[in-house]
Amino acid sequence: MKGNQRKTLVLSGDNVNAIVDRFGLNNLMDRLIAKLNQAIKTFDVNNTTIPIRSGFNYDNDNPGLIEWMPLYKKNEEVVIKVVGYHPKNPIKHSLPTILSTISSYDTTTGHLKGLVDGVLLTALRTGATSAVASKYLAQPDSSVLGLIGCGAQSITQLHALSRIFDFKKVLIYDVDTKATASFRDRSEMLDLSIEVIEASLDLIMKQSDIVCTATSIDVGEGPLFNNLELKSNIHINAVGSDFPGKTELPLQLLKKSIVVPDFLKQAVIEGECQQLETNDIGPDLVDLIQNYKNYDATKNSITVFDSTGWALEDQVVMDLFLELAIEFEIGLELDIENTSADAKNPYHYFLKKIEV
Ligand SMILES: NC(=O)c1ccc[n+]([C@@H]2O[C@H](COP(=O)([O-])OP(=O)(O)OC[C@H]3O[C@@H](n4cnc5c(N)ncnc54)[C@H](O)[C@@H]3O)[C@@H](O)[C@H]2O)c1
Numbered sequence: 343m344k345g346n347q348r349k350t351l352v353l354s355g356d357n358v359n360a361i362v363d364r365f366g367l368n369n370l371m372d373r374l375i376a377k378l379n380q381a382i383k384t385f386d387v388n389n390t391t392i393p394i395r396s397g398f399n400y401d402n403d404n405p406g407l408i409e410w411m412p413l414y415k416k417n418e419e420v421v422i423k424v425v426g427y428h429p430k431n432p433i434k435h436s437l438p439t440i441l442s443t444i445s446s447y448d449t450t451t452g453h454l455k456g457l458v459d460g461v462l463l464t465a466l467r468t469g470a471t472s473a474v475a476s477k478y479l480a481q482p483d484s485s486v487l488g489l490i491g492c493g494a495q496s497i498t499q500l501h502a503l504s505r506i507f508d509f510k511k512v513l514i515y516d517v518d519t520k521a522t523a524s525f526r527d528r529s530e531m532l533d534l535s536i537e538v539i540e541a542s543l544d545l546i547m548k549q550s551d552i553v554c555t556a557t558s559i560d561v562g563e564g565p566l567f568n569n570l571e572l573k574s575n576i577h578i579n580a581v582g583s584d585f586p587g588k589t590e591l592p593l594q595l596l597k598k599s600i601v602v603p604d605f606l607k608q609a610v611i612e613g614e615c616q617q618l619e620t621n622d623i624g625p626d627l628v629d630l631i632q633n634y635k636n637y638d639a640t641k642n643s644i645t646v647f648d649s650t651g652w653a654l655e656d657q658v659v660m661d662l663f664l665e666l667a668i669e670f671e672i673g674l675e676l677d678i679e680n681t682s683a684d685a686k687n688p689y690h691y692f693l694k695k696i697e698v
Contacts, residue, residue, distance in 0.1 A: 348453070348677060348679070348681060349675040349676060349677060350453075350454045350455065350456065350457055350675070350676050350677075350678045350679070351455065351456045351457075351664060351667060351668070351673050351674075351675055352456070352457045352458075352673060352674045352675075352676050353456070353457070353458040353459060353663060353664070353667055353672070353673045353674075354459060354673075354674070355459045355461065355462065357459075357667065357672050357673045357674070358458065358459045358462050358463065358663060359462070360670075360672050361663060361666045361667060361670060361672050362462070364666075364670050364672070365666055365670075367501070367531075367532075368505065370466070370662075371466065371469070371470060371473075371501055371502055371505050372505055373662065374466055374467065374470040374658070374659060374662060375470045375473050375474060375502060375505060375506070377658050377662055378467070378470050378471055378474050378655060378658050379474050379477075379631070381654055381657075381658045382474065382627055382628055382631050382632075382654070383631050383632060385628050385632075385654065388416075389415065389416045390413065390414065390415050390416070390654070391413070391414040391416075392412070392413050392414075392605065392652065392653050392654060393412055394605070394607050394608040394611065395409045395410060395411040395412075395608065395651075395653070396409065396410060397409030397410060399585070404428060404430050404434065405428075405429075405430070406426060406427055406428035406429070406430075406431075407426070407427050407585070408424065408425070408426045408427075409424070409425055409426075409427075410422055410423070410424050410425075411423040411424075411425065411651070411652075411653040411656060412653060413653035413654060413656070413657050414449070415449075415657065416449075417449060418449060419446050419447060419448060419449060419455065419657075420446070420447040420449055421444065421445070421446050421447075421653065421656060421657040421660060422444070422445050422447075423442055423443070423444045423445075423460055423464075423653065423656040424442060424443055424444075424445075424460075425440060425441070425442035425460060425464065425651075426440070426441045426442065427439060427440060427584075427585075428441070429558035432493075438461055438494050439493060439494065439558060440461065440464055440465070440494065440495075441460075441461055442460030442461060442463075442464055443457060443458065443459065443460045444456075444457075444458050444459075444460040444463060444656050444659075444660045445457045445458075446458075446657075446660055446661075446664070453679065454678060454679065455664075456660065456664045457678075458660050458663055458664070460656070463656070463659045463660065463663060464651075464656070464659075465494055465495055465497070465498040466498055466502075466659055467655040467656065467658065467659040468495055468498060468499075468556075468581060468649065468651065468655070469495070469497075469498030469499050469500075469501055469502030469503070470498075470502045470655075470659075471604065471649060471652075471655050472499055472502060472503060472554060472579040472581065472647065472649060473502035473503050473505060473506050474627075474631075475579060475602065475604075475627060475647035475649070476503060476506060476507070476552055476577055476579060476647070477506050478630055478631060478634060478637075478640075478641075479577045479600075479602065479630075479640060479641060479645040479647060480507070480551065480552045480577035480641065480645070481551055481575055481577070481641060482507075483508075483551075484507045484509070484551035484552045484577070485507070485508065485509055485510045485511065485551060486509065486510065486511045486512075486513065486549050486550045486551050486552075487500065487503060487504075487507070487509045487511070487512045487513070487536075487550060487551070487552050487553070487554070488512075488513045488514075488515075488541075488546035488547070488549070488550030488552070488553035488554070489512060489513070489514045489515070489525075489546075489553075489554050489556070490515050490516075490543065490546060490553065490554070490555045490556070490557060490566055490567075490590075491515075491516055491554075491555060491556040491557030491558070491581075491582060492514050492515070492516040492518075492521040492522050492524075492525045493516070493521060493556065493557075493558065495556040495581055495582075496514075496525065496554065496556050497528055497529055497532075499554040499556060499579065499581065500512060500529055500532065500534075500554075501529075501532050503552065503554070504532065504534050504536065507552065509534075509536045510536065510537065511536065511537045511539060512536050512537070512538050512539070513539050513540075513541040513545060513546045513549060513550060514538060514539070514540055514541065514546075515540070515541060515542065515543055515546055516557075517557075522540050525538065526538045543566065543567040543569065544567070544569050544571070547567060547569050547570075547571065547572045547576075548569075548571050548572060548573075549573075550572075550573070550576060551573060551575075551576060551577070552576070552577045552578070552579070553576065553577075553578045553579070554578075554579045554581060555578065555579070555580050555581060555582055555583075555590040555591065556581040556582050557582045557590060558582065559582060559588065559589075559590055560588070561585060561586070561587040561588045562587050562588075564583070564588070564589040564590050564591070565589065565590060565591055565592040565593075565595075566590045566591070567592065568592050568594075570592070570594055570595055570598070572595075572644070574642075574643075574644065575641065575642050575643065575644065575645075576644055576645075577641075577644075577645045577646075577647070578591065578599075578644075578645070578646045578647070579646075579647045579649055580613070580614050580646055580647065580648055580649060581649045583612070583613050583614050583616075583648070583650065584612050584613065584649075584650045584651055585612050586611060586612055586616065587616075588612070589613075589614055589616065589617055590614070591614050591617075591646065593617050593618075595644070595646075596614055596617055596618055596622070596646060597618075597622060598644055599643065599644040599645055599646045600624040600640050600643050600644070600645045600646070601614060601615060601618065601622070601623050601624050601645075601646045601648055602624050602625060602626065602627055602630050602640075602645065602646065602647050602648065603615050603623065603626050603627070603648040603650070604626070604627050604647070604648065604649050604650055604651070604652045604655075605626065605650060605652045606623065606626045608650050608652070609623075609626075609648045609650050610623075612650050613648040613649075613650040614646060614648040615648050624640070624645075625637060627647070
């Protein structure tokens with residue numbers, strides 16, 4: 343399959359799974375981590391414009407939100423992810439909390455080049471971004487991982503981080519005991535020789551070298567815990583805080599930490615950074631990685647990666663899947679756009695029919 347100028351390459355959930363099967367889950371995660379690291383290292387605001395996301399949120403018997411996350415790469419493409427967050431989905435509709443699709447547009451013509459499932463891609467890129475941040479912020483010999491929130495994102499957090507760190511133990515906690523009980527089975531296919539232990543929040547915070555919080559905590563319900571007994575160089579990936587008023591970590595902990603947001607402008611509205619004054623916020627992820635020589639001592643402090651979700655991550659993961667789809671000839675090429683032979687006549691098709 344070649345990238346056809348008029349066709350849209352569509353990758354359904356099944357196509358995405360087939361690509362992962364063919365390439366290998368670990369290979370894919372490794373490639374994604376490397377590509378994200380590179381994209382952040384070379385990120386240039388003069389070439390790539392990323393506005394903060396926007397959307398609609400609603401409060402009814404199935405509260406949730408639908409947001410759009412756009413990115414413009416100069417002279418190349420516009421990528422837009424549309425993502426829904428409906429925390430009652432798993433129980434009410436047997437669907438994931440996060441449902442999404444990602445589209446890519448050619449900026450020469452406006453043509454829709456690709457349309458791809460964003461459910462697995464979001465989980466993969468969120469895990470991979472925590473791995474990139476942790477590589478720079480956590481102790482390299484980290485051996486105990488704590489997971490608070492054992493939903494869909496927790497699996498890719500474990501997977502991505504275990505590609506970088508040699509964990510011996512993972513301590514898990516969720517308010518929903520069904521989620522903790524099924525975690526072992528859900529993570530089994532990763533084939534990791536890591537002991538999985540259900541633990542209290544206190545124990546997780548005390549014993550972990552790295553913690554990932556990925557909960558669907560409600561607006562105004564945070565923090566998840568108040569205990570500040572933790573290792574002096576613990577690193578935390580705070581993944582679940584991604585909406586105004588929705589935060590996971592206690593302010594006292596943030597104040598003791600070097601807080602690194604993925605995207606500062608968005609994090610001060612939606613992330614853990616909404617709890618902080620500007621002066622209390624550390625470098626953003628781009629600054630940290632691009633100028634790491636200034637920050638390499640951060641590893642010895644308490645560090646927090648404030649992950650709100652950044653459209654650059656969606657562009658990187660989508661481009662990777664489109665690239666692999668073309669290589670493996672997987673996916674469907676569709677003529678979605680109605681481009682008639684006479685560019686000035688949208689009725690051209692009907693005209694031909696009348697003539698015949
Ligand atoms: N930063 C990002 O880029 C990014 C990307 C995707 C999802 N997210 C966010 O990550 C969070 C998790 O997403 P998911 O897809 O795993 O959702 P999910 O519904 O599959 O899992 C969320 C889990 O959190 C648990 N939970 C809720 N409140 C809790 C609490 N107080 N303590 C412990 N556990 C609690 C729930 O029981 C559930 O098992 C959501 O808030 C989502 O918005 C962030």
